[in-house]
Amino acid sequence: MIDGRALTKTFPMVAGPVHALRGVSLTIAAGEYLAVRGPSGCGKSTLLHILGCVDTPTSGTLEFEGRAIEALPDAERSRLRLLAIGFVFQRFFLLPMLTAAENIEVPQAEAGVGRVERRRRTAELLDYVGLAHRADHRPAQLSGGEAQRVAIARALANRPRLLLADEPTGELDRATGEQIAALIDRVNADGTAVVVVTHDAAIAERARRTLLMRDGTLEL
Amino acid sequence: MSTATRSLAFAARSLLRQPGRAGVGILGIAAVGALLFDMLLLSRGLVVSFRELLDSVGFDVRILSSDSLPMGGARLANASQIARDLAALPEVAEAIPIRVIDAEAVPAVGFALMAIDGDFRAGRAGRAGRDGGYEGSEGLVINQRLADALKVKAGDTIRVRVSCVSGRAPLPPSPFPVAGVGEFPFDDGAQLTASTSWARLRSACGGEGDDADMLLVASREGHGADAAVRAIRRARPDLHPATNEEIVARMQQGSFSYFRQISAVLSTITLLFGFLLITVLLTVSVNQRLAEIAAVRALGFSRGRVAADVLWQSALLVGSGGLLAVPLGFALSLWLDRILKAMPGVPTSIHFFVFEPRALALHATLLVVTALAAAMYPIRLVAALPIAETLRNEVV
Numbered sequence: 069m070i071d072g073r074a075l076t077k078t079f080p081m082v083a084g085p086v087h088a089l090r091g092v093s094l095t096i097a098a099g100e101y102l103a104v105r106g107p108s109g110c111g112k113s114t115l116l117h118i119l120g121c122v123d124t125p126t127s128g129t130l131e132f133e134g135r136a137i138e139a140l141p142d143a144e145r146s147r148l149r150l151l152a153i154g155f156v157f158q159r160f161f162l163l164p165m166l167t168a169a170e171n172i173e174v175p176q177a178e179a180g181v182g183r184v185e186r187r188r189r190t191a192e193l194l195d196y197v198g199l200a201h202r203a204d205h206r207p208a209q210l211s212g213g214e215a216q217r218v219a220i221a222r223a224l225a226n227r228p229r230l231l232l233a234d235e236p237t238g239e240l241d242r243a244t245g246e247q248i249a250a251l252i253d254r255v256n257a258d259g260t261a262v263v264v265v266t267h268d269a270a271i272a273e274r275a276r277r278t279l280l281m282r283d284g285t286l287e288l
Numbered sequence: 289m290s291t292a293t294r295s296l297a298f299a300a301r302s303l304l305r306q307p308g309r310a311g312v313g314i315l316g317i318a319a320v321g322a323l324l325f326d327m328l329l330l331s332r333g334l335v336v337s338f339r340e341l342l343d344s345v346g347f348d349v350r351i352l353s354s355d356s357l358p359m360g361g362a363r364l365a366n367a368s369q370i371a372r373d374l375a376a377l378p379e380v381a382e383a384i385p386i387r388v389i390d391a392e393a394v395p396a397v398g399f400a401l402m403a404i405d406g407d408f409r410a411g412r413a414g415r416a417g418r419d420g421g422y423e424g425s426e427g428l429v430i431n432q433r434l435a436d437a438l439k440v441k442a443g444d445t446i447r448v449r450v451s452c453v454s455g456r457a458p459l460p461p462s463p464f465p466v467a468g469v470g471e472f473p474f475d476d477g478a479q480l481t482a483s484t485s486w487a488r489l490r491s492a493c494g495g496e497g498d499d500a501d502m503l504l505v506a507s508r509e510g511h512g513a514d515a516a517v518r519a520i521r522r523a524r525p526d527l528h529p530a531t532n533e534e535i536v537a538r539m540q541q542g543s544f545s546y547f548r549q550i551s552a553v554l555s556t557i558t559l560l561f562g563f564l565l566i567t568v569l570l571t572v573s574v575n576q577r578l579a580e581i582a583a584v585r586a587l588g589f590s591r592g593r594v595a596a597d598v599l600w601q602s603a604l605l606v607g608s609g610g611l612l613a614v615p616l617g618f619a620l621s622l623w624l625d626r627i628l629k630a631m632p633g634v635p636t637s638i639h640f641f642v643f644e645p646r647a648l649a650l651h652a653t654l655l656v657v658t659a660l661a662a663a664m665y666p667i668r669l670v671a672a673l674p675i676a677e678t679l680r681n682e683v684v
Contacts, residue, residue: 113680122586123676143590150588159682161583165305175587177294222587234679 069229069261070096070119075128077114077284088114089125090284096263098229101256103272104265106281112265113234115281119263120153120232121145133229150179154223154260156252158235160215162207168218169194169203175225193221197251213244220251224260231255233264237271249274295593299600306573310605313569317609317655318616320562324555325617325651326624326641331551333642334544335536341473341637342532348513350535351383351503351520352528357538359388359501367500368486370527374505379519381508385486385500394447394461397437399430399480401450402472403489427467427484434480435469442468448482452493462492474635505529547640559658566602566662574598574666581670582678595667602663603656610655614648 077089088111096102096119104112117123118130121137130137132148140148149155162171169190176186194200197217207215216236223231233252237245249271256262264275272278280287303310351370354361364370367385374383384404391401428446430438440446447461464484472481490498507516513531520529530538540548574581581594621641628640 114676117676117679120586122679123674143592146585146588146590146593148588149586153588155583155586157583157586157679159579161580163580163584165301174298174584178588178593226588 069098069100069133070094071129071131072119072125073129075115075118075125075130077111077118077123078126087284089118091128092284092286093128094279094286096230096261098261099256099259100261101253101274101276102261102263103275103278104263104281105267105269105272105278108267110281111284112281114284116232116234116263116265119230120155121149150175151226152229154226154228154231156216156219156223156231156233156236158238160207160212160219160239162215162218162222164207167204167206168199168210168214168221171207171218172222172225175222179226181226189225190221193224194218196224197221211244212240213247216240216244216248217251220248220255224255228260230261230263233262233266235266236264237266237268245271292596295596296600296604299597300604302573302577302597303601303604309569309573313566313605314609314612316565317562317606318612320558320565321610321613321651321655322617322620324558324562324654325613325647326621327551327555327558328647328651329617329621329641329643330624331548331555332644332647333640334547334638335540336642336644337637337639338539338544339532339536341635342535344473344637345504347382347504347506348532349505349507349516349520350530350532351505352530353502355528355530355538357542358535363387363499363501364503364527365499367503368498370500370524371503373524374503374520377516377519377523379508379511379516380505382506383503385503387486387489387500389489390451391482392449393434393438394449397434397480399434399482401428401448401489402481402483403486404483427465427488428482429468429470429484430466430482431472431475431480432469433478434482435466437480440466442466448492450489450492452489452496459492459494464488464492473637476632476634477630477636478632555654559654562606562655562658563662566605566659567665569605570598570602570663570666571669573601574669578673578678579682582673582675582682585673585675586679591671594670594673598667598670599660599663602659602666606655606659606662610652613655614651617651618643 072095073093075089075092076087079086079088092115104115106112114123118125121132124138132152137145163174166174172190172193173186176189181189191200191203194203197220199214199217199221202210202214207218210218216239231252236252237248240248245268252262252264253274262275264271266272350358351364351374352358352361353364364385367387371383371385374380387403388400389403390398392398428448430440435441438446443466445463445465448464449461450459452459472483475481490496505516505520507513513533517529517531520527585591585594625639625641628634629636629638
């Protein structure tokens with residue numbers, strides 16, 4: 069599904085360039101469950117952003133289902149993210165003026181899904197994450213765990229082939245984090261490839277493959 | 289739901305997240321838009337109003353002694369003969385001389401005495417008042433203020449001293465019966481005015497006084513003012529005829545141009561304020577939502593989509609404010625018009641702020657342009673937003 073070769077990412081800074089990725093190569097198969105662990109600043113999130121096509125590598129190549137990402141114009145990369153990749157963020161980033169259901173509808177509407185189908189899919193997803201009773205609540209009325217479950221439902225709205233989660237339990241207590249991890253397990257079990265970036269060893273252990281990052285390189 | 293409708297609805301929800309800020313923006317644009325609307329009404333108000341005033345008198349050509357403004361140049365000698373010559377032209381229906389001199393009612397009430405054809409006095413220049421019925425009279429038609437000042441009414445007789453020739457001592461007073469009380473369209477709010485017939489003025493001036501300040505000409509139906517002017521120029525090259533349109537154009541180049549310039553300067557400043565207000569509001573809003581915008585970009589929103597959201601927000605703020613601005617501007621223009629009309633020398637029939645559909649269309653166009661321009665900087669911010677860097681900074 070994803071084939072990244074010799075990926076580097078360098079951020080030019082006043083004090084000198086920062087090498088966030090130093091020649092990382094990895095492949096991710098369809099349906100795989102991969103965790104990336106490592107200390108803060110080791111380049112985990114940068115790698116996730118490049119895999120999710122929201123950033124481009126300084127050098128190296130990345131293919132998503134055989135398509136060279138660097139060659140795609142911005143609009144096509146946006147379309148690819150909309151239809152094939154789901155993002156879950158540490159801080160949820162739900163749109164505060166919309167209800168839980170409306171947040172899940174947003175990516176579907178953007179993808180041109182009709183209203184009836186959107187409503188049906190949204191109800192299905194709310195049921196899937198156990199929040200059917202919270203459909204009309206706004207993010208401010210949800211607990212952290214509930215907000216992250218809504219964010220996962222939103223990420224799954226357009227049936228992506230790849231789910232990327234950046235510290236999905238970073239803002240949650242352990243028990244709630246366990247619930248979110250279990251939900252991500254279920255997403256993977258239902259056929260979606262998952263890449264989780266985390267500090268948390270317990271979360272990483274749930275993945276079928278774990279990569280350790282240090283100073284911008286992968287330690288196998 | 290179409291993409292545009294969805295985008296509009298999304299922008300509306302984004303705006304309503306901060307109802308206080310949206311309210312301030314809308315009220316700000318309403319105030320700015322009201323001022324802009326008034327400046328647009330002012331820019332052509334005097335021209336339109338003056339044109340209406342000229343047309344309302346019923347003559348479409350003025351004969352002057354030079355290419356100056358009416359009542360601004362030398363007098364025309366032998367005015368009665370000129371009037372007869374012009375009236376004989378097939379393109380001319382009517383030509384009458386008009387002259388305004390200083391007069392004084394005994395004891396010591398000065399006023400402007402207009403000598404003019406009797407039929408004209410009755411029908412047009414001096415609109416018949418409640419004491420009308422002075423057609424063909426040798427007496428005076430006086431305005432209400434003069435009637436009040438002299439404490440006279442129709443049927444009374446007043447003694448009037450006239451100054452027929454500038455620099456010469458006034459003639460002894462002669463009696464004038466008051467034929468009626470009427471309104472004079474060119475009067476200002478304080479002016480004391482009377483009119484009498486051309487013949488009566490000449491008689492009061494001891495046979496002198498066949499000089500006119502100008503001649504009023506009505507073109508014959510089917511010919512029009514331009515044809516009448518051409519015919520007059522052919523027949524009397526020494527005269528300077530001008531259509532009402534030309535008179536208005538001269539006014540526009542002269543004293544009216546100050547209002548147009550003031551209006552242009554204030555409109556520009558007003559638009560600049562509107563532009564800055566919306567730019568600041570949208571920029572603050574965008575800066576507060578950078579992480580959220582980066583997140584929706586990561587979820588697949590295109591650059592165009594997030595830019596459209598900002599553009600719609602700008603359009604909603606300016607559109608709502610612009611709609612409120614119209615009634616607010618109307619109310620404000622009535623108030624300002626009243627203030628400006630209190631200036632001395634301004635005819636009561638003149639308005640500084642006159643509504644025209646084109647002013648409304650221009651108002652809408654300028655606001656649309658402002659909304660677009662104001663959205664440019666925040667649009668640039670969201671379109672150029674580095675998604676990964678913004679998400680990274682938000683977490684750190």
